[in-house]
Amino acid sequence: MSTDDFARNLRVAVARHIGAPGTIHDLQQLTGGANRTTWSFDADVGGPRQRLIMQLSVAVPDDVPHPLAEISPHPTAEEGARLMMAAAKAGVPAPRVRAILETPDGLGPGYITDRVDGETLAPKILREAAFGPARAKMTQQAGEILARIHRIPLAEVPYLHGQTAAEMIDAQRKVVDFYGLHLPAIEWGLRWASDNVPKNARHTVVHGDFRIGNLIVGENDGIRLVLDWEIGQASDPMQDLGWLCVKTWRFGGKLPVGGFGRREDLFAAYEKASGHSVDPAHVRFWEAFGSVKWAAGCLRLGMRGIEEMGIERCAIGRRIEEPLWDFYELLEGRD
Amino acid sequence: MPLSTPNAKVILQAAVKYLEEELLPTLTGYHRFKTRVTINALNTIRREMELRGAQAAAERERLVALLGHEGDVEELSRELAQRIRDGAIALDDPALRTHIRQSLADALAINNPKWFDR
Numbered sequence: 038m039s040t041d042d043f044a045r046n047l048r049v050a051v052a053r054h055i056g057a058p059g060t061i062h063d064l065q066q067l068t069g070g071a072n073r074t075t076w077s078f079d080a081d082v083g084g085p086r087q088r089l090i091m092q093l094s095v096a097v098p099d100d101v102p103h104p105l106a107e108i109s110p111h112p113t114a115e116e117g118a119r120l121m122m123a124a125a126k127a128g129v130p131a132p133r134v135r136a137i138l139e140t141p142d143g144l145g146p147g148y149i150t151d152r153v154d155g156e157t158l159a160p161k162i163l164r165e166a167a168f169g170p171a172r173a174k175m176t177q178q179a180g181e182i183l184a185r186i187h188r189i190p191l192a193e194v195p196y197l198h199g200q201t202a203a204e205m206i207d208a209q210r211k212v213v214d215f216y217g218l219h220l221p222a223i224e225w226g227l228r229w230a231s232d233n234v235p236k237n238a239r240h241t242v243v244h245g246d247f248r249i250g251n252l253i254v255g256e257n258d259g260i261r262l263v264l265d266w267e268i269g270q271a272s273d274p275m276q277d278l279g280w281l282c283v284k285t286w287r288f289g290g291k292l293p294v295g296g297f298g299r300r301e302d303l304f305a306a307y308e309k310a311s312g313h314s315v316d317p318a319h320v321r322f323w324e325a326f327g328s329v330k331w332a333a334g335c336l337r338l339g340m341r342g343i344e345e346m347g348i349e350r351c352a353i354g355r356r357i358e359e360p361l362w363d364f365y366e367l368l369e370g371r372d
Numbered sequence: 373m374p375l376s377t378p379n380a381k382v383i384l385q386a387a388v389k390y391l392e393e394e395l396l397p398t399l400t401g402y403h404r405f406k407t408r409v410t411i412n413a414l415n416t417i418r419r420e421m422e423l424r425g426a427q428a429a430a431e432r433e434r435l436v437a438l439l440g441h442e443g444d445v446e447e448l449s450r451e452l453a454q455r456i457r458d459g460a461i462a463l464d465d466p467a468l469r470t471h472i473r474q475s476l477a478d479a480l481a482i483n484n485p486k487w488f489d490r
Contacts, residue, residue: 219450222472224457232463289490352409355416358479359487365473 038143046143047078047091054136054149055089056082073114073267077152089135092117093147105215105337108208110198111267114138118148120242120269123193129185130262153262155253159288162249163296167256174259176298179247179281180306182263187241187274187311194242199271202234206326209333216340222361223336226329229368235319238273245270247277248286249295278303278315279323284363284372285331293372325367328360335360384418419482427478434471 038046044061052059060081067075067090076091094114112120115137124131132150162168191197200208210227213220245268253262280286282293282300290296294303304315339354341347366372378386391411399407428445435448438461443451452471455461461468480487 219453221449221452221456221468222476224453225463225468225472228456228459229463348406348410348413352413355413355483358476358483362476362480362487365469365476 043144050136050138050142050144051080051082051089051149053142054138055080055087056084058082062086073147087135088152089149090132090152091144091147091149093138093145095145105212108211109268110200110270112196112198112269114146114148116194116196117266117269118150120194120197120266121150123189123242124186124263124266126193127185127189129182129189130260131266132262132264153253155255155261157250157253157264159249159290159296162254163288163290168254170257171254171259172297175254176294176302177306178260179294179298180303180308181310182260183244183247183274183277183281184307184310184313186244186247186263186277187239189242191240191242191271194269194271197242197269197271199240202238202273202276202322202326203231205272205330206230206234209330212333212337216336218336220357222358222365223329223332226326226332226361226364230322230326230329233322233325235273235275235316235322238275238319239313240271241274243270243272243274243276245272245276246280248281248283249288249297250286273323274313275315275319276323276327278307278320279325280327282320282324283327283331283360284367285328285360321367325364328364328367331360332357332364381418381421384414384421388414388418416483419485423478423482427481431471431475431478434467434474438467438471 044064047064048059048061050059051061058081062079062081064076064078067077073095074093076093078089078091080087080089092114111117118134118137121131122134125133132153134148134150136149138144138147138149156162156168162171206227213223213227244263244266246265247263251263251265252260253264255261281295281303287293287296292298293300300317300320304317304320307313308315335353335355335357338350339357341350343351343354363372388411391407391414396404396407396411432443432445432448435445435452436442439448439451439455452461452468456463456468477488
């Protein structure tokens with residue numbers, strides 16, 4: 038599609054879904070990934086100019102489906118948008134969906150949301166003095182937001198894929214086998230995870246990637262928006278609490294909850310908001326397994342570096358020992 | 373390795389010196405980031421050349437003690453991974469734990485020595 042066609046299709050789509058005339062200003066591509074692209078723009082739709090974000094899924098040629106594609110099933114763009122709508126309805130600060138794109142729009146699968154200002158970069162949020170007030174609030178906010186996400190009725194989002202802990206362990210095992218990695222440290226981690234799957238897990242909507250990087254943060258008001266619902270799933274809700282504590286996602290911050298907070302404060306906020314008690318050992322399983330899962334992620338991304346001859350992917354591949362090291366540190370009580 | 377000079381390590385150092393001291397200061401944005409990643413990758417290769425030989429010899433000794441027979445380091449490590457997977461060795465075996473910790477520390481010393489400083 039030419040740039041002109043793209044701009045015209047976008048204007049028509051905005052006019053049709055949001056309001057005429059749909060005139061577009063300041064169209065910028067923010068990110069371009071292998072699977073999707075993100076665009077920022079303003080639009081005249083009658084009334085005040087609207088500040089918008091568009092996510093487009095990149096059509097993947099289906100003649101060579103990746104053999105690992107089924108291992109972590111993702112919602113489609115439309116399902117992701119509907120999940121955000123269900124989340125907003127449950128009181129979660131999720132992006133407000135303005136349009137779900139359809140075939141006649143000629144832009145491919147995707148959606149348009151309101152654009153919210155704020156910071157997503159970990160070094161700023163965790164280390165700049167200006168974000169001190171935000172850091173003081175974020176742990177409680179995270180507990181409350183996660184409680185709301187876990188209350189979204191599963192019946193409203195029936196398309197979410199369910200994955201139990203055991204199925205998730207099995208999925209990482211398939212990644213390791215597919216690439217023929219024979220690394221004692223990751224085998225140890227996978228077997229530890231299999232031996233320690235928590236019993237009595239609830240089954241709820243789970244965000245799946247709730248951490249700094251996927252949160253828009255304001256200096257004084259803390260978490261403004263929860264982004265990146267693309268691996269939303271139905272699973273054990275304690276997964277989200279554990280993932281937020283995984284050392285990789287502390288980005289060098291000293292405190293265990295995302296680099297900014299204490300576990301006991303997160304758990305207390307979650308318990309108060311959800312009415313469900315939190316078993317620290319249960320969360321710790323997900324924190325520990327999260328490191329093993331990210332190690333398998335480094336393998337998967339790193340092998341793509343070999344396939345694509347990309348230096349960044351190769352560098353990610355060489356990070357596999359970082360989460361495994363953290364995993365053993367956690368098990369030995371050093372975190 | 374051929375005996376040509378300068379040797380590989382010196383050539384790598386020269387390449388990193390050029391990228392870091394001359395090219396990097398002229399770059400911004402995407403290419404600055406990507407060049408930084410490339411410099412880090414070349415330094416990883418340099419550390420691997422410096423450290424891996426001695427690490428592999430010590431790793432092989434540990435594996436021989438754990439598994440009770442000789443072999444090359446990669447075969448032995450593969451066998452250990454399989455034994456762990458099959459449940460043929462206890463997860464809390466102290467020698468196993470020590471071996472895994474040391475092997476991870478060795479790999480981090482090559483791939484990202486800063487990981488210990490956090």
